[in-house]
């Protein structure tokens with residue numbers, strides 16, 4: 001999708017948009033993945049802007065996180081790292 005080709009129908013025109021929240025932000029209309037403490041004078045800094053790519057033919061849309069490596073991981077940020085276990089690794093308890 002991000003290269004301009006629809007992942008569903010193969011159409012070659014895709015629009016990129018930044019979703020905006022209206023009013024109260026919730027888990028159902030987020031525009032960023034996490035808020036981090038930005039220091040004394042600024043309470044929070046938003047990281048992980050969501051970008052939506054939508055096909056101009058069929059309307060299929062996918063969501064990606066911009067600059068995903070800047071998103072902090074941990075319960076404090078309400079994020080969690082999910083990793084795939086390789087079959088050669090022993091199972092963890």
Ligand SMILES: [Zn+2]
Pocket residue numbers: 006007008009010011055056057058059060
């Ligand atoms: Zn499409």
